[in-house]
Amino acid sequence: YVEHLSWVDLPSTLKRIESSAFGGFKGSVIEFPEGLEYIGDEAFYASVLYKGIYLPEGLTTVGNRAFYMTGALEAYFPSTIENIGEEAFGNTYINYLYFEGEELPQIAENAFDGLSIADVDISWKASRAQMLSAQEFFDGIGQSARVWRMQNPNVDYVRDGLDVYENGVLTAYTGDQSH
Numbered sequence: 001y002v003e004h005l006s007w008v009d010l011p012s013t014l015k016r017i018e019s020s021a022f023g024g025f026k027g028s029v030i031e032f033p034e035g036l037e038y039i040g041d042e043a044f045y046a047s048v049l050y051k052g053i054y055l056p057e058g059l060t061t062v063g064n065r066a067f068y069m070t071g072a073l074e075a076y077f078p079s080t081i082e083n084i085g086e087e088a089f090g091n092t093y094i095n096y097l098y099f100e101g102e103e104l105p106q107i108a109e110n111a112f113d114g115l116s117i118a119d120v121d122i123s124w125k126a127s128r129a130q131m132l133s134a135q136e137f138f139d140g141i142g143q144s145a146r147v148w149r150m151q152n153p154n155v156d157y158v159r160d161g162l163d164v165y166e167n168g169v170l171t172a173y174t175g176d177q178s179h
Contacts, residue, residue: 102126117145
């Protein structure tokens with residue numbers, strides 16, 4: 001365990017984080033370099049990433065229990081993600097999942113065990129059928145999460161100061177509006 005490590009500067013050339021590499025890490029955020037392709041089994045087991053888990057474009061695999069018992073409120077998955085392993089995010093505090101892809105990657109049925117996921121966002125480019133397929137997956141694993149398509153970043157939505165968008169996702173609402 002690396003319990004006393006609170007900050008990490010990962011090199012831009014890093015391709016793999018192997019098994020158990022950062023177990024017990026307690027930091028605000030890890031900036032994963034683009035081009036990282038693999039996160040191994042239990043790589044961040046029992047860690048705390050206060051600001052969330054933001055996985056980089058280029059990542060294809062999240063191993064078994066990679067973020068098991070990790071304190072984080074949200075997780076962002078790039079469009080390149082292909083496989084999320086057994087209990088990869090089990091028993092975390094994650095409430096929100098954001099998938100940049102139009103379809104869900106291959107996800108182990110117990111990848112999110114012990115979570116109470118509120119919302120799942122998928123790419124704004126996803127079809128209604130793809131959104132419903134993602135909803136069916138989360139329903140099938142016993143999550144009561146609602147699956148949504150992100151807001152199209154190319155559309156100029158009404159900006160009245162009552163809502164906040166980040167990367168096409170509504171992240172805050174501060175009042176009443178009629179539209």
